[in-house]
Amino acid sequence: MIIRLQKMMADCGVASRRKCEELIAQGKVKVNGVVAEIGDKVDPYNDKVFVNGKKLTAAAKPKYRYIMLHKPRGYITTMNDERGRKCVAELVKDIPERIYPVGRLDRDSEGMLLMTNDGEFANIITHPKKHIYKVYRVTVRPGITEDQIVEMSVGMEIDGYKTAPAEVRVIQKQEGRAVLEIVLREGRNRQIRKMCEKLGIEVARLKRTAVGQVKLGMLQPGKWRELTKEEVKKLTANPNPSRHVVKK
Numbered sequence: 216m217i218i219r220l221q222k223m224m225a226d227c228g229v230a231s232r233r234k235c236e237e238l239i240a241q242g243k244v245k246v247n248g249v250v251a252e253i254g255d256k257v258d259p260y261n262d263k264v265f266v267n268g269k270k271l272t273a274a275a276k277p278k279y280r281y282i283m284l285h286k287p288r289g290y291i292t293t294m295n296d297e298r299g300r301k302c303v304a305e306l307v308k309d310i311p312e313r314i315y316p317v318g319r320l321d322r323d324s325e326g327m328l329l330m331t332n333d334g335e336f337a338n339i340i341t342h343p344k345k346h347i348y349k350v351y352r353v354t355v356r357p358g359i360t361e362d363q364i365v366e367m368s369v370g371m372e373i374d375g376y377k378t379a380p381a382e383v384r385v386i387q388k389q390e391g392r393a394v395l396e397i398v399l400r401e402g403r404n405r406q407i408r409k410m411c412e413k414l415g416i417e418v419a420r421l422k423r424t425a426v427g428q429v430k431l432g433m434l435q436p437g438k439w440r441e442l443t444k445e446e447v448k449k450l451t452a453n454p455n456p457s458r459h460v461v462k463k
Contacts, residue, residue, distance in 0.1 A: 216276075216335075220246065220255045223264065227271045243267050280312045281442040282330040285434045292319040292328060303328060306437055317341060321405055326351070326423030327431040329442075339451050340426070346379075346400040347450070350425035352386070353407060356417040358393045359385065363414045367397070373409045381410075392419065426450065 221235040224244070229235055236253060238244055244251040245265045257264060259273035286292070286303055294304040294315060303316060307330060317329040317337045331337055340347055367383045382398035397407055411418050424431050428449045434440060442450075 216260065217256050217258055220244065220251055220257050220264070223257055223259045223273060224266065224271065226259075227273060229266055229271070238266060277332070278312060279333040279336070280310060280314055280331060281333065281336065281447050282307060282310065282314060282439050283429070283431070283434065283442055283446075284328045284330055284439040285431060285436050286320050286325055286328040287436040288323055288325045291322050292316045303330070307439055310439075318402055319404075320423060321408070324421040324423065325436065326421075327426055327429075327434075328423075329426060330439075336447070336451060341402065347427045348398050348400045349402070349423055349427075350430075351397045351399070351407060352420075352422045352424050353395045353397055353411075353418060354420040355393050355395060355411060356419050357391045358388065359395065359414075359416060363416065366414060367410055371410055371413060373403075373406070373413060376403075378403065378406060378410065 220239060221232045224230070224235040224238070225232045230238070235244075239251050239253055239255070242250050243266060246255060246257055247263050251264075260276050264271045284303060284306060286306075290301045290303050290306070293302050296302050300322075307314060312332050314330045314332045315337075317331055317340045320326065320328050329340060339345055364383045364385070367381050370378045370380050372378075379399070379401045381400075382396075384396045385393055386396050387394040399406060407421060408418050429442065429446045
């Protein structure tokens with residue numbers, strides 16, 4: 216957890232951030248025995264910070280939680296709802312920490328929803344520049360043509376913008392329906408549904424099965440589990456491999 220030195224000082228009750236910057240500029244702050252400078256960053260739990268010779272002690276390190284929830288259909292991705300609709304908060308009410316959703320799944324969609332109380336982790340997952348891919352299993356009616364697949368794959372004009380190229384693969388075809396795997400690298404609102412609507416295709420079911428290299432697996436609808444340390448590392452250390460590789 217690396218933060219600006221003046222933020223740590225302010226969090227410890229030294230003074231306002233602006234006043235803390237003045238103290239740093241006056242040479243009254245040392246970090247690990249070295250006089251600090253404006254712009255320095257610190258780890259509040261490992262670096263030794265002194266102000267006028269007095270050591271600062273950061274507040275207790277927060278317990279970060281990284282949760283994978285299998286959101287069922289019919290739940291909205293919010294922690295409360297004024298209209299009384301079912302919220303994902305109901306499914307994680309036994310978690311004592313105050314966590315929140317990372318990104319969204321619309322009410323009619325299901326599958327993997329990440330939740331956390333770590334703002335830095337959430338920013339990595341949702342920041343547009345990271346382009347962390349998300350994998351969806353989509354059942355459409357009455358089917359899909361090669362031309363429609365190409366349109367999705369190269370990008371489509373929706374709501375005044377052009378979508379980024381998607382990876383689309385037909386998993387199964389039956390009379391009057393098709394099951395697709397769609398990989399997106401952007402998180403626009405109801406993007407898959409809007410693409411299909413423009414193509415004249417009905418989305419019968421939409422399920423997110425993976426975020427980056429982390430998969431939903433056999434987690435049952437309405438249930439949650441902790442992400443492993445390895446899964447958190449996969450999402451944060453190398454969030455954007457060159458291409459999603461579909462296993463045949």
